Amino acid sequence: MLFSSIEGERRYTELVRAAAGSVIGLDFDGTLAPIVDDPTKAHIHPDAREVLVDLASEVAAIAVITGRPARQALDLGGLEEVGDAIGAAGKELFLFGQYGNERWSSHRRRIVGPRPPRGLATFERELPRVLRQADAADAYIEDKGLAVAVHTRRLDDPEAAFQRLLTPLRTLASGHGLIVEPGRNVIEVRSSGAHKGLVVERLAEELGAEGFLFAGDDLGDLEAFEAVATLEKHGLAALRVCSASREESALLELADVVVHGPAGVMDLLRAFTRDARAARAGG
The missing domain is CATH 3.30.70 (Alpha-Beta Plaits)
Structure with missing residues (x-):
C-alpha cells in the first residue's frame, strides 16, 4: 500500500488503535471484485472470504456498500456464506445494495428495499x-x-x-x-435521495462507531469519501482507501492510502488485521 502523505499514515495508525470500535466499508466492483466486461461475472477476489472473516475478529462490523442489486452482490460474492462465518464469530456483515436503497445483514438475512422509482x-x-x-x-x-x-x-x-x-x-x-x-x-x-455517503453516516451512528474505513474505486464512491472526512471532523478515526486502476483516478487526490485493485485491497486488509491484533496484544 502507498500512503498519500504523512497525514495518511497518521490516520492509518489511529484507525488501528480504534479498530475494535471501527466499521470497515467496502465497495464491490473494482474493490472486492475485478472490473470485467460482463458485470454478471464479477466474482469476488478468491482470498476475500478468508480475509474478511479474519478481519471481522478485530473490528466492530464490515459493510459492503455497492451500486449493484443486493441479491446480485450476495451471489457473486458468496457473501451469505461469508456472513455465516462472521456471524459465528459474534460479529455482523452488512450489505447495502443500489447505493443504500437495499439492506441485508448476516443477522436478519432478508433484503429490505423500496419499490422502483417513478419514471x-x-x-x-x-x-x-x-x-x-x-x-x-x-x-x-x-x-x-x-x-x-x-x-x-x-x-x-x-x-x-x-x-x-x-x-x-x-x-x-x-x-x-x-x-x-x-x-x-x-x-x-x-432515483435521487440515496448514495453511499448516507450509508456511511447512518451506519456509523447506528453502531456508535469509533472509526470508519472506506475503500472504493470510482465516482460512485465520492460521497462515501466525503462522509468519512466529515466523521473525522467529529472525532472518529477515519481512513479513505482508493483501489486505483488505469481506467479511473477520480479518488486518488482524496485518498489516504492507494492500493492496486482488489488484490491490493486484500493486502491492505491483511496488514490492518495484523496491525490491529498486534496493537490489541500490546495494549
Missing part, C-alpha cells in the same frame, strides 16, 4: 432511441430493478461512447425525475 419504466422505453442517436445502440443495458445501467465497455471505443452518452442520458433522466451516476465506462440512472 424508470418510461425512461427504459425511451432509452433505445437515445442510444441510437448517440451511435451506441449496442451498449449493454443492465436492468437493476431500482435503476438502469448503460455499459459502454463492450463497444469498440468505450470511452468515446461514454462521453457521447453522458449528456443525453442526463437530459433524459432529468425529464423523468431521475439522476445519473457515472462510473467506469458505465452510466447508471436511478
Whole structure:
C-alpha cells in the first residue's frame, strides 16, 4: 500500500488503535471484485472470504456498500456464506445494495428495499432511441430493478461512447425525475435521495462507531469519501482507501492510502488485521 502523505499514515495508525470500535466499508466492483466486461461475472477476489472473516475478529462490523442489486452482490460474492462465518464469530456483515436503497445483514438475512422509482419504466422505453442517436445502440443495458445501467465497455471505443452518452442520458433522466451516476465506462440512472455517503453516516451512528474505513474505486464512491472526512471532523478515526486502476483516478487526490485493485485491497486488509491484533496484544 502507498500512503498519500504523512497525514495518511497518521490516520492509518489511529484507525488501528480504534479498530475494535471501527466499521470497515467496502465497495464491490473494482474493490472486492475485478472490473470485467460482463458485470454478471464479477466474482469476488478468491482470498476475500478468508480475509474478511479474519478481519471481522478485530473490528466492530464490515459493510459492503455497492451500486449493484443486493441479491446480485450476495451471489457473486458468496457473501451469505461469508456472513455465516462472521456471524459465528459474534460479529455482523452488512450489505447495502443500489447505493443504500437495499439492506441485508448476516443477522436478519432478508433484503429490505423500496419499490422502483417513478419514471424508470418510461425512461427504459425511451432509452433505445437515445442510444441510437448517440451511435451506441449496442451498449449493454443492465436492468437493476431500482435503476438502469448503460455499459459502454463492450463497444469498440468505450470511452468515446461514454462521453457521447453522458449528456443525453442526463437530459433524459432529468425529464423523468431521475439522476445519473457515472462510473467506469458505465452510466447508471436511478432515483435521487440515496448514495453511499448516507450509508456511511447512518451506519456509523447506528453502531456508535469509533472509526470508519472506506475503500472504493470510482465516482460512485465520492460521497462515501466525503462522509468519512466529515466523521473525522467529529472525532472518529477515519481512513479513505482508493483501489486505483488505469481506467479511473477520480479518488486518488482524496485518498489516504492507494492500493492496486482488489488484490491490493486484500493486502491492505491483511496488514490492518495484523496491525490491529498486534496493537490489541500490546495494549
